[in-house]
Ligand SMILES: Nc1nc2c(ncn2[C@@H]2O[C@H](COP(=O)(O)OP(=O)(O)OP(=O)(O)O)[C@@H](O)[C@H]2O)c(=O)[nH]1
């Protein structure tokens with residue numbers, strides 16, 4: 703019996719990485735009856751046959767799972783945002799952060815295209831970066847022209863031994879970033895061939911790449927930026943700095959909106975919580991609140 707992790711699922715086969723061995727496997731016949739569908743990211747036990755192929759005999763319990771891309775046991779979401787082209791948007795970054803916090807996945811923020819930042823914008827960007835860091839978020843910056851080994855050394859400790867999904871709008875530099883980490887990937891970047899190639903009409907499948915000592919899903923996650931799965935009273939838990947203060951609010955279950963003696967609003971007034979974070983909270987709150995009820 704071997705233990706390993708499914709890194710690819712294709713046409714009924716599962717590819718299980720066990721040490722540095724890749725084993726082509728079938729699922730156990732019983733799985734269908736038991737309604738067990740192994741997912742990329744699952745830790746599994748495999749019985750290896752004489753011909754080197756295997757049968758997955760059991761699937762370990764999952765920490766979590768995403769539907770898009772279909773991956774289990776995600777440790778981290780790497781949010782890639784550009785600082786220019788398109789311009790840096792803290793509102794968009796907070797939208798990603800809320801969606802990721804809601805799934806209880808650890809975010810890592812990567813801000814790209816440092817080389818394109820205009821001098822007039824540098825100061826405000828520096829302020830945002832220091833704000834996000836003081837909220838406790840890990841934040842790294844990137845330019846494709848930085849020496850590859852410098853980038854690798856900065857990122858490797860964050861990726862090693864973790865399963866990560868990448869998130870971020872189109873064109874922010876996700877593929878460029880991964881290519882710098884691993885030149886053998888040769889992901890297409892920024893040109894038309896990319897939208898004509900892989901994807902769209904082919905069967906959707908996901909694969910975990912070994913990069914910088916960790917595993918990274920090749921399909922971006924959190925592509926729908928809607929809060930359709932987040933309930934109004936869950937939103938406040940997606941802002942870690944609010945959670946830290948919530949016990950000091952006068953009312954239990956304070957939503958930090960109209961309630962008096964709210965510790966969160968007090969911290970916004972003193973500047974301990976950045977004003978833009980609270981503003982985004984209110985924006986998202988209104989968005990969820992005005993959502994049409996689902997039946
Ligand atoms: N100047 C500059 N350009 C960059 C940088 N990173 C990426 N780009 C460019 O930005 C464009 C988009 O980069 P991609 O890596 O394709 O972006 P992506 O996020 O993978 O895009 P999608 O695959 O559409 O989601 C390309 O033309 C890149 O060359 C950077 O650090 N500096």
Ligand SMILES: [Zn+2]
Pocket residue numbers: 948951952956957958959961963964965966967
């Ligand atoms: Zn409050």
